[in-house]
Amino acid sequence: MTNHDGGCLCGGLRFQVTAAPLDSGYCHCRMCQRNSGAPVVAWTTFPAASFAWMSGVPATFASSSHGQRQFCSNCGSYVLFRSTKSPAEVSVNTASFDNPGAYPPKKHIYTESRISWFHTDDDLPRHPGYE
Ligand SMILES: [Zn+2]
Numbered sequence: 355m356t357n358h359d360g361g362c363l364c365g366g367l368r369f370q371v372t373a374a375p376l377d378s379g380y381c382h383c384r385m386c387q388r389n390s391g392a393p394v395v396a397w398t399t400f401p402a403a404s405f406a407w408m409s410g411v412p413a414t415f416a417s418s419s420h421g422q423r424q425f426c427s428n429c430g431s432y433v434l435f436r437s438t439k440s441p442a443e444v445s446v447n448t449a450s451f452d453n454p455g456a457y458p459p460k461k462h463i464y465t466e467s468r469i470s471w472f473h474t475d476d477d478l479p480r481h482p483g484y485e
């Protein structure tokens with residue numbers, strides 16, 4: 355296990371990153387909630403050129419005019435977010451890493467749609483929208 359590898363629940367999709375993260379956080383937006391079925395998605399952003407699928411071919415869902423969510427077509431795990439607004443970056447769902455503890459979130463975004471019963475015990479910056 356390294357800090358650079360990860361994959362989906364069934365193991366069909368495996369990925370690797372080769373650069374240090376650019377940013378990280380918790381996303382409370384409704385699209386992440388619907389897509390994951392979880393109250394929040396922790397994400398870590400990397401240079402797109404440093405990310406590679408090592409096995410499997412992801413399915414892609416266009417969740418908005420600019421956003422694409424990539425997931426395993428076998429087990430359904432949501433793994434990666436890409437945006438045509440920032441093509442040089444990809445956001446990996448942090449919990450998809452083999453060692454998710456390596457990438458602690460640094461902020462909260464889209465807290466305007468935070469579910470009222472969901473709280474985290476931290477002093478990280480909170481942004482109602484993207485930032
Ligand atoms: Zn899978």
Ligand SMILES: [Zn+2]
Nearest residue numbers: 381382383386
């Ligand atoms: Zn989101």
